[in-house]
Amino acid sequence: LLTAVLAYQAQDADRQHREAAEAALRDYTELAADQWLNEFQSALIYGITGVWGGLNALLEHPDQLTPDRIDSLLSDTTLCFCLSADQIRAKLYFETAGQKLISSAVLLDRDYDAFWAHLSEPRFARLSGQWSGAWFLVSEGEDPSVFSVLAEMDEHNRPIRGVAYQLEPIAVGLMARSIYEKRPLLFGNSPKAHPNDALFDVALSSPGGREIYSTQEGGAPPSFAAERRLDPVAGAFLMSVSLKPTALDLLIPGGMPRPRLPFLLVLLGVIGAALVAALIVLRRESELMKLRSDFVASVSHELRTPLAQIRMFTETLLLGRVRSDVERRRALEIIDQEARRLAALVENVLTFGRGAERRMRVSPQPTSFADEVRQIADSFSELRRAQSADVRLELQEDIVVPVDRDALRQIMVNLVDNALKYGPAGQRVTIGTALFDDAARVWVDDEGPGVPESERERVFESFQRLSRDLEKSVTGSGIGLSVVRELVRMHGGRTWIEDAPGGGARVVAEFPGAYVRGAEAARDWAVA
Known part of the structure; x- marks a missing residue:
């Protein structure tokens, strides 16, 4: 004024x-x-x-x-x-x-x-x-x-x-x-x-x-x-x-x-634009503060649950309250499962932080795509057993793709964890790979409610979750898919969500530079 x-x-x-x-x-x-x-x-x-x-x-x-x-x-x-x-x-x-x-x-x-x-x-x-x-x-x-x-x-x-x-x-x-x-x-x-x-x-x-x-x-x-x-x-x-x-x-x-009206109008326009920009920034800052607060609460909850499980079963073992070797083994399996879950969550947070500070690096190496994906899928045996889920693999065996193995593992951990988390108990989760031209794709299908088409880009943003999942109190940090997209982007690839053939959601990650084993000599790969 x-x-x-x-x-x-x-x-x-x-x-x-x-x-x-x-x-x-x-x-x-x-x-x-x-x-x-x-x-x-x-x-x-x-x-x-x-x-x-x-x-x-x-x-x-x-x-x-x-x-x-x-x-x-x-x-x-x-x-x-x-x-x-x-x-x-x-x-x-x-x-x-x-x-x-x-x-x-x-x-x-x-x-x-x-x-x-x-x-x-x-x-x-x-x-x-x-x-x-x-x-x-x-x-x-x-x-x-x-x-x-x-x-x-x-x-x-x-x-x-x-x-x-x-x-x-x-x-x-x-x-x-x-x-x-x-x-x-x-x-x-x-x-x-x-x-x-x-x-x-x-x-x-x-x-x-x-x-x-x-x-x-x-x-x-x-x-x-x-x-x-x-x-x-x-x-x-x-x-x-x-x-x-x-x-x-x-x-x-x-x-x-000289008439100053044009200058004054431009000045008022600039001031108005600056004011609007400031309001937008303040609003965005407020939204980010809320998102960070929600993120901290979600991560705290995500950490508290496996820690509580680990502590409870550890005390059970220490106090000798198990009644048989089967119960002892089950307790150790749960401790291992929750420890893996904790490790994955911590790795996600660290990766997200490094990405925000532009300090994250990947080192792609020629890798047998099917073998690597199969190995990662096997590590989910305990988790899928806990969810009563059936994991099905549809892998093209002869694909070689330049990827960072640690990054690929983290990508797959996030995709499979999302499929198990947001799908119903007893569902079938399908993990597939295929070669399209010179790009290798890996996807994970679930039998959950899917993702609305209007929301499929937004869920890849940091701290973004579907409102229906918040209402259902489904746990999640809101950074899993953001980490997936960033890691795939660093390989020069892309990510998207589409409808799964049997209903539910299919999340796809595509990596360039792939070829069929034997069709091209292996090469050294590096990403700056």
Whole structure:
């Protein structure tokens, strides 16, 4: 909970930081747009006042004006040094009385009519004395053009006469570019000022939205942008300023704060996963503690029973309470049987401990599989007699397999002991061997209730026993099959449980590298 609260507070602080940075960037963009608007609009309106020098010559003898004279008296660079004759279609002198018009080039009828129509509209900015200026666009469609007009006004603020330039629309774009390239839109001449091309992209469009000039190169829409529209006396052009992504690091100390939400989510996920893992480990540790406790109790019980038997029959012999040689022999057989049982249990515990510490080693040697299994089966004579069990051998006699004999004995002791322990009294236990390709298998069948298919892997885990066996109080340490699997694994083999042909369970151990006697020369075997 504390981690979640801290993460929320960090996320909230990050959000506020980003909002403050974004607000500052929006303000910078709006400020740059206002600056560009003011400078560009001023340049448009007052730029035509550069004709003052040639205006007097035009007005002294208007009756002597010719197109060539007008062209020579009105400079190509009057409006802006960035312009040339390529961007100027015509230079004009006009008088509204009688619609007198002298032009350095022929105007299209459409342009002629539009020129006079715009002059009748009261959209002029007062410049000096009786003189006013205006800009207007002719046609948004095909072949548009722009007029820049300087007119002498009467007392009713209506044009009397004046001069004008008919321009290509790009001329307005070139004037916009000259301001963009020369005058910083932020911080003026301050040392903090950066070139505009490092901070902003700009675009200029006609009043109807047709692009005239742009520094933008496509890509994703800008995150911070501002639009302005020029005054109608300046042509009502639409202009926009957008912040470049590279400007963020220049305007915000340390750059734009990066969102921490993904990091916080990952952190919360890691903490959550660690917490879940810790809970799983604690739960597993608790389960292991219980399993170890059950294991200790089971082993104690397993040890107590044979020890009690050994002690009882030993005292009987020592006190001379046997009544015949048959009873004496039976007592000694029981002592021997329980001693073997104790030895097997102790060996299991030691083997399990060495396996857990990775200290267990085996030394496989070529061995007659049937002979070794038969010998081991014979050692169970007393145990099977006590259980009234019938042990049947189904052995393939000619198998040679590389095994560690002590390990094989321990494997067989565990498998047969399980079969006798979990099967009914008087059952038949079958021990079999066979060769499958180059692997030798040994199996033990019982006639017990079998092992459910869903539980057949789990019973090979340490300390695992079937719940039905716990309910029936069947004794067992829970490590026998775990030891079997580990010993077989160290030989490179595998173990599994399947249904026995006559009912009950069949536990199978498979050892690789087997061959039929005489089919292959004996070899030296070693396992690291």
